[in-house]
Amino acid sequence: MMIRTRFAPSPTGYLHIGGARTALFSWAYARKHGGKFILRIEDTDLERSTKQSTQEILDGMAWLGLDYDEGPLYQMQRLARYQEIAEQLLQTNQAYYCYASKEELDMMREQQLAAGLKPRYDGRWRDSKKTPPTGVKPVIRFKNPREGHVVFNDLVKGRIAVANHELDDLVLIRSDGVPTYNFSVVLDDLDMNISHVIRGDDHVNNTPRQINILKTLDAPLPYYAHVPMILGTDGERLSKRHGAVSVTQYRDNGYLPEALINYLARLGWSHGDEEIFSQEQLIAWFDLTSINRSPARFNPEKLCWLNQQYLKTADNSRLAKLAVPFLEADECNIKAGPDLSLVVDLLKERVNTIEELADAAVYFFRSLEPSDELKIQHLNKEVKPVLTDLMKRFATIKWNRQTIHNEIKSTATEHGIKLPKLAMPLRVIITGEAQTPSIDAVLDLLGQEETLHRMKKKISSLPD
Numbered sequence: 079m080m081i082r083t084r085f086a087p088s089p090t091g092y093l094h095i096g097g098a099r100t101a102l103f104s105w106a107y108a109r110k111h112g113g114k115f116i117l118r119i120e121d122t123d124l125e126r127s128t129k130q131s132t133q134e135i136l137d138g139m140a141w142l143g144l145d146y147d148e149g150p151l152y153q154m155q156r157l158a159r160y161q162e163i164a165e166q167l168l169q170t171n172q173a174y175y176c177y178a179s180k181e182e183l184d185m186m187r188e189q190q191l192a193a194g195l196k197p198r199y200d201g202r203w204r205d206s207k208k209t210p211p212t213g214v215k216p217v218i219r220f221k222n223p224r225e226g227h228v229v230f231n232d233l234v235k236g237r238i239a240v241a242n243h244e245l246d247d248l249v250l251i252r253s254d255g256v257p258t259y260n261f262s263v264v265l266d267d268l269d270m271n272i273s274h275v276i277r278g279d280d281h282v283n284n285t286p287r288q289i290n291i292l293k294t295l296d297a298p299l300p301y302y303a304h305v306p307m308i309l310g311t312d313g314e315r316l317s318k319r320h321g322a323v324s325v326t327q328y329r330d331n332g333y334l335p336e337a338l339i340n341y342l343a344r345l346g347w348s349h350g351d352e353e354i355f356s357q358e359q360l361i362a363w364f365d366l367t368s369i370n371r372s373p374a375r376f377n378p379e380k381l382c383w384l385n386q387q388y389l390k391t392a393d394n395s396r397l398a399k400l401a402v403p404f405l406e407a408d409e410c411n412i413k414a415g416p417d418l419s420l421v422v423d424l425l426k427e428r429v430n431t432i433e434e435l436a437d438a439a440v441y442f443f444r445s446l447e448p449s450d451e452l453k454i455q456h457l458n459k460e461v462k463p464v465l466t467d468l469m470k471r472f473a474t475i476k477w478n479r480q481t482i483h484n485e486i487k488s489t490a491t492e493h494g495i496k497l498p499k500l501a502m503p504l505r506v507i508i509t510g511e512a513q514t515p516s517i518d519a520v521l522d523l524l525g526q527e528e529t530l531h532r533m534k535k536k537i538s539s540l541p542d
Contacts, residue, residue, distance in 0.1 A: 081113025082273045085139075086263065088120045089131035092324030093138035095376060096278060096308050099342045103305060104276045106343070106364040107146045116270055117149035120263070122256050138325035142335050143357065150175045151213025151270070154260050160257040163295070165217050165252050172294050173250060177205040188476075198246040211221035215253035216465065219260070222247050222292060228286035233303035233366045234278070240286040248287055257505065260284055263373055264291045272300050276366070279304040303366050306373045308345055316376050330402065332432030334392065337385040346374035354387055386430045394419040397426060404436030410443035416523045424515050424523060436515075442524060445532055456503045457514075462540040464500055465507070469533040477526040483518040507536035 081215065087093065095099075108115040117418040121127040136150065144376075167173035178199075187197045204221065219291050225448065229239045250261040257265075263284075267275060282304050292299055308316045323331075328338055339357060347353070347370070349363040398418040404411060412418060421439050429435045440446065448457070468489045475481045490500040505517045509528065514520050521529050 079269070079273055081108055081111040082116065082271050083108045083113065083276055084118050084267070084270065084272050085144075086114040086118040086120050086266070086277075088123055088126075088134050089128060089135060089323060090123055090126035091131055091134075092326065093135045094324060095345075098138065098325050098338075099308065099345055099355060100276065100305060101139065101144050101277055102142070102339060102342050103303075103347070104274075105370070106360055107274060107276060107366060109361045110145075110364050113273070114147040114150065115145075116272070117146040118151045118153070118266055118270070119149075120153050120259065120266075122153050122259070122262055124254075133433045133435055134324065134326060138227075138329075141329050142339055144326065145419075148270070149453050151266075153257070153266065156262075156266070157255065157257070159269070160251065160262055160265060161255065164257075164261070167220065167250070167294065168218065172221050173218050174220045174221060175210065177210050178202060178215050179214070188328075196244075199248075201247055210460070217249045218251040218255050218515075219247040220250050220287075220294075222287070230283075230285065230299070230302060232282075233274075233301055234306075234369045235282070235304055235371060238282065238285070242286075243288070245287055245290070260287050260300060261291065263308045264295075265301055266287045268295070268297050268375060269291065272331045274301045274303060276303045276305065278307050279282050303369070304369060305369060305380075306346060309373045309375050309534070311377055313375070328533035332400070332434065332436070333381070333385050334388045334432075337388040338381070340388075341381045341384050345376065354384065355391075359376065369473075382430045388433070389426050389429065389431075392426070394422045394426070397422045397432065401436040401439065404433055405439060405443060408436065408440055410440055412443060415528075416525060420523055424519055439516075440473055441509040441511060442520075446536075448506045448510045452506050452510075452512055456506045457536075457540055459501070459541045461503045462537060462542065464489060464495065465533065465537050466504060467493070468500070468504065469530060469537060470531070472526065473530055477520045477522070477524040482521050486518065498532075 085104050087097050087101075105115045107113075119132055121132070132150075139146070144527050154303060164173060168175075175198075183199070187198060189196050194312070199219070203219070224469070225238050225242060226276050228245075229237065232238050248260055249540065251257055264271075285304070286300055289299060310319070310374075311317050318492045325338070329335070339360070341355060343355075343360050343364075344353070347364070349368065351358075352363075355363070366470065398421075401418065401422065415421070421442050422435065423453055425435055425438045427439055453512075467472040468485065471485045471489060472482070475485055486500060486504065487497055490497045493500075500518050502512070504515055505520070506512065508517070508524065509520065
């Protein structure tokens with residue numbers, strides 16, 4: 079059997095963490111078995127679907143590297159197919175026109191709730207011989223079986239059985255001719271020969287309805303795997319307040335796609351105790367039976383840590399390119415400073431994201447003014463002559479990290495102060511910061527000319 083999976087988002091918002099994980103699992107399963115991964119855009123929600131959301135989804139998939147073999151396919155381009163099958167079901171008495179108005183359905187629902195019953199369509203037009211009301215555009219409803227059970231083996235949750243009498247006659251085609259989710263998804267999966275439907279477990283209740291439609295069409299059933307939802311650290315449903323922003327927002331905040339892929343894979347799936355692994359390893363190891371049945375918990379701190387691990391081993395040139403937009407937004411002239419790849423190499427083990435990397439690199443490309451607190455703490459009149467002496471020494475040495483270190487050390491010794499008492503004021507006037515890598519390494523990259531320029535400017539402003 080050819081393995082064919084799909085990711086079928088609705089373009090009513092951004093690609094969120096839960097959707098991205100579902101896409102990843104579907105993608106990994108297809109790649110593991112040499113199958114096909116299809117992207118389908120379920121755009122039948124005409125009021126909320128937007129081109130912008132569609133593009134967000136495509137951009138997010140591309141950034142994560144979740145390449146698809148077919149698609150994107152759009153449901154709104156398949157309306158004729160949905161109508162064709164609906165007509166077929168009408169002709170075989172497996173579907174019917176329902177003329178109930180919204181007001182009627184609302185009243186029916188209120189009465190059922192008042193009686194302590196589960197709200198559901200009561201089938202009033204199922205076998206009705208009444209004359210249809212004039213001027214009313216009907217919906218088309220499916221004649222769901224009333225006897226027996228729907229039983230299927232979920233590849234994550236195990237055996238699931240639902241009594242048919244618990245299911246009402248769902249709408250197949252709305253009065254405007256647009257199909258409902260439960261009808262369009264059945265025909266899409268059927269026509270696209272989807273072998274495995276991997277999706278969130280919020281769709282478990284839809285599956286028996288969809289199976290009944292497939293059986294009515296005498297169609298083969300796909301395998302179903304419903305993945306538990308993702309919760310926040312507080313156990314509540316994942317939302318923005320837990321840090322669950324769009325996939326592209328993580329890109330814009332300076333995360334690496336391979337780190338997010340790694341993290342998403344570990345949300346509800348595991349391979350032994352492995353924490354860090356490549357996409358190739360994920361594909362080799364991935365198995366639906368290893369997906370946990372209980373909800374996963376999203377931990378922003380863990381994602382941040384994982385991103386840091388990937389940053390440490392990432393190519394410096396690649397990180398430099400990623401950092402450029404952040405630096406330019408911070409009014410940095412990249413060409414006026416040292417080689418950004420070398421700066422990245424110096425800083426990358428100290429940061430968690432590309433954004434933090436760029437923030438840490440700013441002082442290499444433009445002078446920063448230290449805070450008043452740092453000035454008071456480190457830039458006093460006692461240190462001015464020491465810094466002045468060091469500046470004169472710096473002007474005559476061969477510029478490299480070792481000689482820079484030697485001059486700082488010997489200047490401190492000759493002035494009878496401990497090394498940090500000179501290194502910290504020097505760091506503050508050069509970088510405007512209190513926390514940087516070793517100051518000799520910073521000055522080596524910054525260059526002799528720029529170092530002397532900054533020292534001269536800042537020392538002259540110190541109190542006598």
